[in-house]
Amino acid sequence: xxxxxxPVDLIFLLVSGLASLSVxxxxxxxxxxxxxxxxxxxxxxxxxxxxxxxxxNPVKESFGAATNLFGTAITTVLSILIAVPVAIGIAxxxxxxxxxxxxxxxxxxxxxxxxxxxxxxxMWGLFTLAPIMANYIEPALQKSIxxxxxxxxxxxxxxxxxxxxxxxxxxxxxxxxxxxxxxxxAFNLTPAVIKESAYALGATKWEVVRSIVLPYSKxxxxxxxxxxxxxxxxxxxxxxxxxxxxxxxxxxxFDAAATITVTLANEFTEADTDIYLSSxxxxxxxxxxxxxxxxxxxxxxxxxxxxKYP
Amino acid sequence: MMTIEQVRKLKSLIALAFCTxxxxxxxxxxxxxxxxxxxxxxxxxxxxxxxxDPVPPGIEGGGLxxxxxxxxxxxxxxxxxxxxVGVLGGTFLAEYARGRKIARVISVLSDIMVSVPSIVIGTFxxxxxxxxxxxxxxxAGAVALAIIMIPVVxxxxxxxxxxxxxxxxxxxxxxxxxxxxxxxxxxYRAAAAGILTGILLSIARVVGETAPLLFTSFNNSFxxxxxxxxxxxxxxxxxxxxxxxxxxxxxxxxxxSLMITVFILVLTVLGRFILRWRYGKRxxx
Numbered sequence: 398x399x400x401x402x403x404p405v406d407l408i409f410l411l412v413s414g415l416a417s418l419s420v421x422x423x424x425x426x427x428x429x430x431x432x433x434x435x436x437x438x439x440x441x442x443x444x445x446x447x448x449x450x451x452x453x454n455p456v457k458e459s460f461g462a463a464t465n466l467f468g469t470a471i472t473t474v475l476s477i478l479i480a481v482p483v484a485i486g487i488a489x490x491x492x493x494x495x496x497x498x499x500x501x502x503x504x505x506x507x508x509x510x511x512x513x514x515x516x517x518x519x520m521w522g523l524f525t526l527a528p529i530m531a532n533y534i535e536p537a538l539q540k541s542i543x544x545x546x547x548x549x550x551x552x553x554x555x556x557x558x559x560x561x562x563x564x565x566x567x568x569x570x571x572x573x574x575x576x577x578x579x580x581x582x583a584f585n586l587t588p589a590v591i592k593e594s595a596y597a598l599g600a601t602k603w604e605v606v607r608s609i610v611l612p613y614s615k616x617x618x619x620x621x622x623x624x625x626x627x628x629x630x631x632x633x634x635x636x637x638x639x640x641x642x643x644x645x646x647x648x649x650x651f652d653a654a655a656t657i658t659v660t661l662a663n664e665f666t667e668a669d670t671d672i673y674l675s676s677x678x679x680x681x682x683x684x685x686x687x688x689x690x691x692x693x694x695x696x697x698x699x700x701x702x703x704x705k706y707p
Numbered sequence: 708m709m710t711i712e713q714v715r716k717l718k719s720l721i722a723l724a725f726c727t728x729x730x731x732x733x734x735x736x737x738x739x740x741x742x743x744x745x746x747x748x749x750x751x752x753x754x755x756x757x758x759x760d761p762v763p764p765g766i767e768g769g770g771l772x773x774x775x776x777x778x779x780x781x782x783x784x785x786x787x788x789x790x791x792v793g794v795l796g797g798t799f800l801a802e803y804a805r806g807r808k809i810a811r812v813i814s815v816l817s818d819i820m821v822s823v824p825s826i827v828i829g830t831f832x833x834x835x836x837x838x839x840x841x842x843x844x845x846x847a848g849a850v851a852l853a854i855i856m857i858p859v860v861x862x863x864x865x866x867x868x869x870x871x872x873x874x875x876x877x878x879x880x881x882x883x884x885x886x887x888x889x890x891x892x893x894x895y896r897a898a899a900a901g902i903l904t905g906i907l908l909s910i911a912r913v914v915g916e917t918a919p920l921l922f923t924s925f926n927n928s929f930x931x932x933x934x935x936x937x938x939x940x941x942x943x944x945x946x947x948x949x950x951x952x953x954x955x956x957x958x959x960x961x962x963x964s965l966m967i968t969v970f971i972l973v974l975t976v977l978g979r980f981i982l983r984w985r986y987g988k989r990x991x992x
Contacts, residue, residue: 409887410803417796417804420817420858427831434834486729494723495730505979505989507733512975513740514915516942517964520949521740524747524957570736577733578991603719624822631824633918634946658826658918665830665922681830685823692819700815 427685435679437672447679453644453660455669460676462683464644468654469684471561472636473629475650476568481622483569484576488618489606491577492584504581511574519638522567523559527639530566531558535651553649562650564640568632572625579624583617583702584610616705620698627691631684633658657684741968748965751958760930764953771963773930777939780932781845781924782914785852789913790906792853793860797905800861801868802890814865817858826918828854833922845938848924852913859912863905863990867898870986900985904978908990911974915967917942941967 432439442450442460450461491504535556543552587610595605611618641653642663657680668674709717759770796813804810828851836847871894879889895902925937926947932938941963948956948963982990 403885403887406885406887409890410799413795413799413803416792417799417810417813417861419792419796420813420820420861423854423857424816424820426835427827430831430834431827434830483729483732486726487733489723489726490730494726503730503734506737507730508989509972509975510733510737510740512911512971514917514942514967514971516915516917516945517740517744517968520945520960520964521743523949525743570740573733573736601715601719603722604715606722627822631822631826633824633826634942637946638949658824661826661830662918662921665833666925678830678834681827685827688822688824688827689819692822693815696815696818 424689428682431678431682431685435675435682437675438679441672442676442679447676448683451644451646453655455673458670458672460672460679462657462680464646465655465657465660465680466683467646468561468640468656468659469630471650471654472565472568472640472656473626475561475565476572476629477622477626479566479569480573480625481576484573484621484625485580485618487573487577488580488584489610491581493602493606493610504578507577508574510570511578515571515632515634518567518571518635522563522635523638526567527558527563529558530560530563531556535562539651550648551650554651556651557653559639559641559653560651561640561647561654564636564654564656565650567635567639568629571632571635572629575625575628576618576621579621579699580614580618583614583621586617586702587613614702616698617702620695620702623691623695623698627688627695630691631658631688633662637662657681741972744961744964744968747958747961748968751962752965753962756959756962761928764951764955769955769959771941771944771959773927774939774941774944774963775966776930776932777845777924777927778914778941780934781848781852781920781938781940782910784846784849784934785856785913786906786910788849789853789856789909790860793857793905793909794864794902796857796861797864798868798890798894800865802886802894805869810865814862817862820858821862824918825851825855825916826921829919829922832919837923843923843925843937845924845934845936848920848938848940849934851919851923852916855913855916855919856909859909860905863908864898864902867901867905868894870901871897900981904981904985904990907974907978907981911971911978914974915942915971917946921946 438447438460447460448462448466450459451463452459452461453464454460487507491500491507495503535552535558539552539556543549591613592605592609595609600608636656637659640656640659642655642659643653644655644660645652647654661677661681665677668677755768756770757775758772759768760773761771762769800810800814832847832851832854836850837843875893875897876889879893884892920940920943924940924943926943927937927939945960945963945967948960979990982988
């Protein structure tokens with residue numbers, strides 16, 4: 398190794414090495430700090446006791462994460478359900494349908510959605526989308542499918558616009574570019590020869606997409622979906638504006654709720670007792686672990702897809 | 708009666724129409740959101756926004772000078788901390804540790820760190836930099852933003868350095884240059900445009916961050932450039948003003964949103980343009 402001969406080179410090696418190790422140090426540091434800060438709450442409530450309790454009562458000093466986990470789960474799942482079909486449609490449009498001169502601009506425009514900061518989504522959601530939801534979309538949903546026996550439960554109550562549904566719609570717009578961008582890369586990995594063979598057999602464009610491109614790229618697309626899931630899980634400001642921070646488990650999508658992130662954003666600076674603050678750190682720890690695992694999974698799928706079809 | 712070919716063609720047409728619709732659906736939201744910010748924001752823009760500090764609601768002529776300056780200071784310090792660490796870290800992965808397992812591991816971990824919820828980083832910094840000293844500080848906010856920047860800069864630097872042909876380094880080695888000189892004088896120069904793009908995009912990424920500032924730099928209704936105390940930022944101010952009851956607050960929040968959005972979009976488009984022009988590729992988001 399030539400760099401060992403020169404002392405300056407050795408210093409440069411060490412400094413740059415330390416800089417790159419900072420990433421590992423940060424991850425370990427975050428994990429240990431969050432664990433030690435939440436130790437008070439972990440001791441008092443335990444793991445199962447914390448995640449299964451619906452209590453969130455600063456006065457009685459009794460805390461549980463169930464309502465927050467519920468809000469996070471519902472908004473995340475709902476936003477994925479809305480975003481994934483749209484994002485895959487966009488990726489198909491950009492890779493297979495659009496004329497060449499439109500491919501770049503439309504793809505870039507969709508990716509610009511990811512550049513808009515979440516606080517802007519929040520502002521827009523609160524002042525523009527929420528009234529539209531409350532006045533038009535939610536009453537329409539209530540009138541049409543709200544009267545069905547089982548599904549109707551989801552659309553009960555007065556539409557206020559500050560609720561789970563609005564938050565999920567905003568989240569879905571935010572994660573569309575992530576799924577779309579990664580699906581687009583995955584679609585582009587499909588060898589042209591195979592697509593051309595299918596066309597030569599007389600397949601229509603949709604048949605090529607469905608039977609050649611999609612099966613070929615399913616790992617990458619799946620990775621993109623899981624990445625979006627990880628993103629949606631930790632999104633804070635966009636949801637904080639329109640969810641209402643109401644700690645409850647509800648069957649109706651027209652009710653206010655709270656996610657882990659919204660609780661942290663709203664209550665962190667208000668926590669006046671040690672156990673309150675410690676419970677908030679406990680929530681942050683759960684969020685960190687969940688998103689880290691989900692993002693690692695996403696990375697695993699995306700890497701596997703790239704390795705399989707280089 | 709339709710033949711089987713006609714049915715297949717019709718099916719294809721319908722499916723492709725839905726995909727096209729999806730693309731327009733995506734574009735619709737982009738135009739809707741940007742247009743909305745533009746319309747609300749432009750109406751609220753006025754010179755006093757930049758020259759005056761906030762006044763109590765009900766009094767005319769207040770501005771957000773404190774937030775603009777505070778935001779600039781916090782972001783600048785975050786850049787000063789985050790960029791050197793990120794660039795050096797990326798250099799290590801692409802040069803000294805090239806092809807080693809450790810480079811691969813750190814690279815993947817950075818990719819994960821890029822997407823870790825920023826509010827978690829806020830709570831972490833609160834625990835290590837705010838709680839021990841007993842007060843919020845601009846430094847804490849800057850460090851929180853720097854932590855978000857590091858993996859972004861690190862990954863783009865690594866990618867951009869890897870694109871520099873190995874033969875270029877060999878040519879410099881052959882002249883007897885030590886590795887650090889090769890990196891600084893040959894590799895960095897060849898990859899300058901790419902590294903600059905990474906820095907631009909990472910600034911665009913943190914300028915709009917709110918969650919990590921909520922309980923680190925907090926907020927300040929007065930003009931303060933003291934990094935040891937709470938410093939006002941545009942994003943936290945937007946959050947506070949938008950959730951507040953006064954319509955003058957709301958219009959100031961829109962104006963601030965417009966300024967931030969325009970700034971970020973300019974940086975992002977510029978970064979993407981450099982990448983396309985110099986490397987013919989697009990950034991990973």
